[in-house]
Structure formats: structure tokens, C-alpha cells
Amino acid sequence: MSVTFALLGLLENGPRHGYDLKRTYDDTFGRDRALHYGQVYSTMARLLKNGLVEVESEPGDGPERKRYAITHAGITDVAEWIGRPEKPEPYLQSTLYTKVVLALMTGRDADEVLDSQRAEHLRMMRELTRRKTDGDLADELICDHALFHLEADLRWLELTAARLDRLAARVRP
Amino acid sequence: MTEQPLLVAEGLHLHFGETKALDDASLHIWPGEVVALMGPSGSGKSTLLHCLAGILQPDSGRVAYHGRDLTAMSDSERSALRRGEFGFVFQFGQLVPELTCVENVALPLRLSGTGRREAHRTATDWLERLEVGDVAGKRPGQVSGGQGQRVAVARALVSRPRVVFADEPTGALDSLNGELVMKLFITAARDTGAAVVLVTHEARVAAYSDREAVVRDGRVREQEHAR
Amino acid sequence: MTGRGRLRRWIFELGLGARMSVAGGRAGWARLTLIAAGTGVGVALLLCLAALPAALEASGDRESARTEAVDSEREVPRGDGTMLIGIATTTFHDDAIHGRMLQPEGSRPPVPPGVTALPKPGEMLVSPALRRLIEDNPVLGRRWEARIVGTIGDDGLTGPADLAFYLGTDTLTEDTGRRIEAFGHSYTEEGVSPVMLLLTAVGMVVLLTPVMVFMASAVRFGGEARDKRLAALRLVGSDAGMTRRIAAGETLAGAVLGLLVGTVLAAGAALLAHRYATGPLSFYLSDMRPVPVLAALIALGVPAVAVLVTLSAMRRVVVEPLGVVRLSTTVRRRLWWRLILPVAGIALLWPLTNGLGEGPGSGATEFQAAAGVALLLIGLALLLPWLVDAVVHRLGGGGVAWELAVRRLQLDSGTAVRAVSGIAVSVAGVIAVQGLVSAIETQVTGSGGTPAAVARQQVLPQTDLPVGTWTTALRETPGVQTVETVRIARAGRDGSEVTVRIGSCAALEGYAALPGCTDGDAFAVNVATTGVFTVEGGGQWTAPASTRDVVPTDSLLDYGPLLLLTPAAAADAFPAGEARYTLTLDGRTPNALEQLRNTAARMDPQALVYGAGNDAVASALRTIRQGLLAGTIAMLVLIGASMVVNVAEQMRERRRVLAVLVAFGTRRRTMSGSVLLQAAVPVLLGMTLAIGFGSGLAAILMAAVQAPVTVDWFGIGTTSGMAALVVLGTTAAALPTLLRLTRPGNLRSE
């Protein structure tokens, strides 16, 4: 799930308190849906269990005093997730956006994200195009519907790519 | 894999004054495949296409067709290669305005020395194949954009080239027209076994390709050849 | 809309057009410059012609003012206010020098204009031009034994290059000089030969017509781009009137600029004429005032014609703007109205083929000829587009280069033809005039123009000096080989006067072709070879039986009956009267002729030295020919330049197509070939039409001056060859642009 990787990715630039993590997430991705504290802590607990983050405790115990830091395994997982193209389907924006922003924030190659996603989309579109060319009118209409949606996604991707520089300037700490 | 790439570009560099249009670009085109060149505007797609076709000379690097280095050829040798082995489709305004459509299509054949009558017969066949047989006698100024583009496709394929270079062939058309042109174009190209290098912004057009290569800042990210 | 509002709108639209003419960046300015230069040259020429009448009149007025008032009806008695003058006009190389000997007879002698104090004996006054000539040529300075004591003022000279002098003397007598009371003589214009008038009129038209045609095509430079622009305006909603006014504004900008350029050029030409012109075309700056009516006509007419030409060319833009933008339909040209002018021209010229008639030109005939020639030449310019259109639509087949060129011309031949029509009109005109000139030349020179005749000179003294004195002086002159004395006497026969020339066989040979001659022979020209002649001054002379009839040399034709006698044949029947001397000169001695003239002038300033042959006419023809040639060359250069621009502009418009053709692997050869053919086809047709019209015109004109009708292949060859050279040079000059345009950068969509 993208929230997990988003939180994990946000730790790459340095350890954070849970509260801090939530605020950063809300600022960067949570445009219309802020995270609950509970969700942050449960996610962190899961990640802690899987060995993807570790806790640096500070004097004066208490839940607020816990600082989470990413482990090597965590970094590898984030990289793997960012680099893996999503299965092309409509309404991917939020996930793709998260990936691009995280890639920029963590100094990864955001172009790469776009290119591999485009390749994935095109693979699917080629399949649809082939089906459309070989099939009957009903096939053609159905395929065209899917093709236009996929194209819309890709368009948006292109646009994002074209604006990467501006985006980078905004999200980079 | 015994088959060799038909057209190979390696380490192409090209500057226009301060602008670095190509920066270590490499690309392989295999016989009969359709490759989409994508990438943001100004990234060097057209420039790469022109280098591959021997229209532009790169500052450095090598373009080999069938193992022959284009960059080492004389201008007239390259012209002869373009006449005999390559075909071209551009975005618009490529038809010679004073010639009729059938004369436009016959032009590559005539340039290679085919007789007028024979060239016109072949050209008429090709116009029919691209479903624009009815505009044969009209001048480009008198036909629609989609028709004109199909005439241009017919002209690109009429001499049975091994590679067709197409720079945004549907760029000036609406989506329906664009689809039609692409369908006819790619079908005809596959029938003749020509490889196609297709520069496009549109994913739906690129979807007619076998694979894509992305140009970014003068560099190419090439997808693996599937075969 | 109120009148004021409409006016403002109109001004706005004209201004918009003017702005649009320069909006095309460098190309726009280049076009405007070209239009201005083209019309400017035309305007300058027109202004110079408009200034010519006044200038000629002013210089003619001064000429009459300094001419002595001689009244042949009345004997002027000697008085305090009289003066004896002698005509001392002489020649230096080919330039005539106006000269008078002045000998006052009282205390209030008349003074010629430009002179404040009369020169005393042994002194002379010279014009500034003559002073310079003497300084440059000391041999001329030795002609008069007089000191130069001053210069003649401007109001005593015809122009700055006028060569003139006044020589003070005291040797004139009533026999050798003429008595006058005043200077200033209004002499009735002596008739210019009709042939020369015709030549002048036709030459003028031949020079002017291409200028007109050129100006008409100059205002259409870059027309194609402008048509597209205006069609686009039309498509976004400007109405027909607006479109026309915008176009008119565009043209007006160029034409007005052309007027300015033309005025500057004309002023420059006036300055040059003031400083460098010689002969009858040397004028003072103050003489060069264009006739106000003509100047106004030029100032208003040139822009008006420019606008008219533009508007007539705009039909297509106004009627089918879409066709212009999409380069689709073409309007076929119609023939009938283009035939009106040439047919009218021929109708005017045809009556002339019966000859011009005798006597001085009346003016009407020349006007008719000039109008006919002008109509014919303008008709040629009108006919050419139709011809190119008609021929090009029948052309087909051929290689790719040929096909591309022909198709291009079929779609739009206007630009190509416009560049050519000027050339064609020039060539036709020049062929006609050159044909005419060479026909007249053969008539004048005839077949008897032997080189020896050039070296043969005659000296006619005005004062009675002993024959011995003359012959000694002449023999001592360097370069003189032989001196023969010819005595002149008069005789009467059947009531008509016969001139008698007595001299040795060698001397007489200068007057006629003698079939063998020994002392004792007699020859007759236009008079009976037998019988008795009454000798003037008493006595009789009987023609010997051996007297033969002979044909005189051309220059003596007009002298009437003539007897040529050897001394033995003359016996002593004739009194010792006037004598003249026939000399042969050694062509190798430098300045032999000038030395001879010096000797003659020093013996007798009034002595006339002249050579055989009709020099005056021949040199006039030569001048006309040279002027024509120079004018033509200038015209061709200008047209060539305009053609470069035309071709370059056309190629700029087509750069995308050219780049696509290169992408397709079109050979450079094919592309250059198509550009060349595209230029060459109209030129070829234009030349054909020009040669046809030109030789036809020449034939008519030859018939008019009653010269044998011949075809001057040499002239045709050189003229059309020159034109072809212009086209070749043009294309060669444009080819680098072509190669530059085919660079793939032009494949990029704009």
C-alpha cells in the first residue's frame, strides 16, 4: 500500500518523530485526506516488526519521544517500490505522484519512474491496439475506451515529467 | 539470435551552437520492427531521426546501415541511399504543392529512374491501398489534411524502402484521422516488411509500435529488442 | 459613417498596409528597398527627361545670344558701334570649338555675352573648359598666336563643357570679315533630318518602355508573400475595399520612397552631368529644372500607376483568398485584350513603311512612330505572360527536374514572367534600334569608305594669301605627306552654274572615282561632257573630246554640276581665283591632324580644315549606339538584380518543400536543374518573343528610312546573349541560397 511506502520513504532523509512524520506526510501528499495518528503508529509498528525501521529512544520516555529511523532493508524496499511500475489501470495518479515526489525527495531519478511506468502503459496499450485491430467493432469500442484512459494517464505523466524541475524545487528540503 | 540490426546509431553527438541536441545517443533498429521514439519536446527526437536517415551529419558518433557507415559517405551516396532504401513521412506540408497527388507519390520512383508511366501506375496502386485513390489527380492544396497525410504515407512506401522515418505523422490530425492513417500506415509497412522509426508524442500512436525508445536531453533510453 | 470617420479609417488602412510592408523583418525591408530602388531609377530617368526641355532651351538661348546678329538683307555701314568678326571655329580631335575673331571699328563696339572687356589683338578669351583642354594638350595651345587674358563668363557659354574662345585681331577686312552691330540672333530652327528625329524618338521610347515595365514589376516584388498575407487578412474578415486599400498602402510606401530615391538620383545625375557631360548634354545646374507640369505628373503619376498595377494584380486575392492561401486554383490568362496594344501599335507603324517623306520632320510622324513602338513594346510585356501560360500548359513529360519546373510554372508563372518581361522589352527595343542604326550606318558609309579617305584632308582658306606661302607652310607641317593645290573657278552652262576644280590627278581623285587620269584629262559630274562653257570673269572654255562622265564621292553629291580639270585641260582659260589644298597625312605621326589644324589656323584662323566622309552623321549614330548599349547594360544589371531577389524569395517560400525533396534523396543536380529550368523557360519564351517583335519592328523602321530590310543577326545574337548571361548569372548567384535552403533545418515545422 502506498501510504506505507510513503512514510518509509519520508524517513530516508533522516529519523523523525511520529508526529513530525504525520505532519510531513500531510503537507506533501495528504491534500484531501489527512492521516490519523493511529494509522502512523500502527504502520510504524508493522514496519518495526518487519525490520524496515528502527526506534531511537530519547531521554524522557513516552510515545512522543520515539524517533523512527529507516534501516538498510527499508531503503532497499523503498527503492524497489519506486522503481516498480504500477500495473496500468485508471486512477493511478495518487500512487504515481507519491512515487515521483518521493523519488525527488530522496534524490532518486524521477525520470526513471516515469519512463518505466510509460513502458508498462505502452505494453498494455499495444495489447489493446492489437486486439482492436484484429477484433470486431465491439472490441474496438471497448479497447478504445481503455486506450483513451491509459493515454490520459500517460499524458499526465508526461506533463509531470515536463514539470519535474519545478516540482523538485518545491519538495526538496 | 542470428539476425543483425538493420540500422545502428552509436554515441551520436550533435550541437546546434550552444544547444546540445544529441548527447551520446545510441539506437538499434531491427529489420521490420516498428520503433516509437518518444520523449519531451526539444529532447532531440527529430534530430536523432534526421541523423539516422543521413539528412544530418552528427558531430561525432557512427550511424551504420547494413554495416555501412553513413557518416563516412559522401552527400550523393547518402542521397542515393535515401532514394533507394528509406522513406519519409513528416507532420505536414511535405507534399510538393504544384504536383498532383499521384505525381507526388510517383516522385521517389521517378527520382530513382523509373519511367513516368510505370511510376504513375505503381503510385495509383498505392493511393488505392491507402484509400485515397479518388484524390489522385488533385493538387495537395485541394485535399484534406488526413488525405494529404495518407498520400504522404503512400509516397513514403511506394519505393518499398527498408526503413520508413515518420516524424509525428499524425501530429496535425484529429484522433480519428490519426488512427486511420496509423492503421493504414503500419499495416502497409508490415506488409512490405519495412522497419518504421516513428517519432510521436501520442501514446495511442506509439501503441502501434513494437517497442519504444525514450529520448531525453539528447540521450536515448532504449527498450530491449524483444526478439 | 461620417466622412471624417471614413477618412480616418482609410488612413488607418493605408498605414496598416505601409506597416505591413516592413513587418516581414529583413525580407520585408529588402523588398521595400528593391521596390524603392526600382521605382527610384525609373523616376530619376523620368525626371532627367523632364528637365531636358528646359535645359536644352536655356542652353539654346545662350547659344543664340552669343551668335552675331548678321542680316543678309542689309548692308551695315561702318560706324562707331560696329565690329568686324571672323569665324574661327575649329575642331580638336572630335570636339568642335566655337571661335570668333573680334575687331572693333569704333569706341562702342558690341560685346558678346560673358565678356567684360574685348580682347586686344594678340589676346584671347577662352571658356573654362577650353582652358583646361589647352592645359592638358599643349599642341592645342599653339594653334593661336595669342595670349589668354581671361575667361568667358557662364552666360556666354552653352554649358560647363562648352569649348569657346574670342580672339582679338586687327587683320580682318570687309572681304574676310563680317560687319555686325550687335550679338544675339534668333535663327529659325534648321530642320533636323527626319531619320535622326525618328531615331531619337524611337530610342527614347525604347529606353523608357523597359523602365515602365520594370517599375510595374518592381512594385510587385515579393508579391506572392504579400498576396498570401492579404488573403489571410481577407479570410479573417477584411472586406474587398479594405484589402485593396491595405495593398495600396503597402505599394504607396514603396512608391513614395521610390520618388525620394529618384529625386536624389536625378540630383546626382545633374551633378554628374554638370561635371562630366560633354557636347550637347552639358548643362549648368541652374538649367536643370524639370518642367513643373511634368514633375507634378511624375510625382502623382508614379504612385498612382504603382497602386493601379497593384490593384489590378489583386483580383485573385480579393475574389478567392482561399485559393491563394492553399495555392490551389489558378486563373487562366485571356488573350484578346492583350492583343489590343500590339495590334494598335502595328496599325500606327504600318503607314511608315512607305517612307518618311522628304523634308524636315514635321513631328507628327515621329510621334506616331514613337507611339507605335511604345504600344508594341508594352504589348509585348502584356503578351508574354499569356504566351508563357499557354506554352507551359502544353508542356509535359520529361525528367523530374523538368516536371517540377513545368508544374511550378503551371501553378504560378507570374513571378518568373515579371522578372523576364523587362528583359524581353529591353531586348526587343534594342534589337529594333540596333537594326535601324546599322541600316542607316550602311547607308551613310556606303561601300566606298576607304581608309585612305580618312587621312585625306582639305584646307579652305578664307583670306587671300599667295598659294606658295600656303604650300610651303603646309609642306613643313609634320605628318603632311603630299600637298596638292586645287583652284576653284566658276563657269556657266545653259544658265546653270558649274563649279570648276582645277588640280593634279592626285588632287582630283579626292572628288570622284576617276577611270585613269593623265594631265590634260577633264571630267564632268552632272553636266554635259561636250560643248562650250562661259567662264565667270570673262572668256570661254571648250570641253575636250576626251571629257568623261564620272560619279562623285558621296559628300559632293549635293554640290550640283561640277567640272574636274587637270591643269593642261584647263589651259589658262580660268582666272587665278580661290585655291584650296588637298593633303594626305601620315597616320603614324602623332597628332598629325592637330598639327595641320594648327598650321592652318596660324596662317588664317578662318581657314576650314575638313576630311572626307560624313563624319557628323556617323559619329551621331555611334553616340546613339553607345548610349543605347550603356542604357541596356544598366537595365539588364538592374533586372538581373531583381531576378536574384525574385528567385531567392521564391526559394525562401519553398524551403520546406526543398528540404523534403532533399530528405527524399533528390540529387542536387535535379534540384538546381528544376530551378534553372523554371527560370530558363520564361526567359527562352521571352527572348523568342523579343527577337520576333524586335526584328519585325526593325524591319518596319528600316522600311521607313528606306534602308534595305535586313536582319542584324550579330546585334540579335549579342543582345539576347547578354540577356541570357544575365539569367545565367542570376541563377548562379541564387544557387548558393538554394543549397543553403535545402539544409534539413528547414524540415522543422515553423
Ligand SMILES: Nc1ncnc2c1ncn2[C@@H]1O[C@H](COP(=O)(O)OP(=O)(O)OP(=O)(O)O)[C@@H](O)[C@H]1O
Ligand atoms: N536547426 C536547428 N538550429 C538550432 N537548434 C536546433 C535546430 N534543430 C534542433 N535544434 C535544437 O535541438 C534540440 C532538439 O530539437 P529536436 O527538433 O530534435 O527536438 P524534438 O525532440 O523533435 O522536439 P519536438 O517534439 O518539439 O519536435 C532543441 O533544443 C532544438 O531547439
Ligand SMILES: [Mg+2]
Ligand atoms: Mg520534432
